Amino acid sequence: MIWAALDQTSKWAIVHGFGYQVGDAHTILPFLNFTLIWNKGISYGLMDGSGQTGRWVLSLLAVLAIGYFLWMLRAGETKRVGMAYALLAGGALGNLVDRVWYGAVVDFISLHGNGFYWYVFNLADVWISLAVALLIYDLIRPQKTPD
Numbered sequence: 001m002i003w004a005a006l007d008q009t010s011k012w013a014i015v016h017g018f019g020y021q022v023g024d025a026h027t028i029l030p031f032l033n034f035t036l037i038w039n040k041g042i043s044y045g046l047m048d049g050s051g052q053t054g055r056w057v058l059s060l061l062a063v064l065a066i067g068y069f070l071w072m073l074r075a076g077e078t079k080r081v082g083m084a085y086a087l088l089a090g091g092a093l094g095n096l097v098d099r100v101w102y103g104a105v106v107d108f109i110s111l112h113g114n115g116f117y118w119y120v121f122n123l124a125d126v127w128i129s130l131a132v133a134l135l136i137y138d139l140i141r142p143q144k145t146p147d
Contacts, residue, residue: 003090007123008097011106020108031113037120038104052103062096078143080134087131095126 014020020036027033040054070087076082098105107120 001086001090001093002086004093004097005126007090007094007127008124011094011098011108014108015106025110026139029041029102031111033110033112035110035120037107039120040101059096059099062092062099066092066096071096078138080138080143084131084134084138087127087134091127091131092125094122094127 004121014034014036014140018026018034020026022036022038025035027031050091063110066089070090073082073085075091105122107122109122110128111118128135135145
């Protein structure tokens with residue numbers, strides 16, 4: 001799972017390689033900071049206060065989702081849809097590894113402009129967002145399967 005490996009490598013660099021401290025913003029580009037955040041919940045901090053029960057419930061849901069995405073990937077409708085399911089599985093696996101190892105997901109990418117800051121995310125979140133975009137695009141413009 002190349003997508004999960006790329007995600008985990010980036011997170012390792014932030015947590016261990018560069019030694020970032022939680023909340024410290026490191027400017028990369030005028031619109032991009034790397035800021036280490038430990039996300040115990042899901043998107044936008046939902047379920048952040050759910051404790052150990054939430055951690056393991058989210059982990060179980062991730063395992064089930066990864067299994068489903070891999071099953072759909074093997075079904076292999078088209079290359080585009082296959083790529084979407086590979087990205088979904090890789091993103092879910094990347095965040096699952098964090099949740100099991102650390103008890104929280106490592107987020108660090110912070111986009112901003114004109115005083116507006118987007119929520120802090122990671123590469124696994126990028127993979128999942130790209131996958132959703134691919135699936136939506138495939139709904140609008142289906143790829144022809146080879147006969």
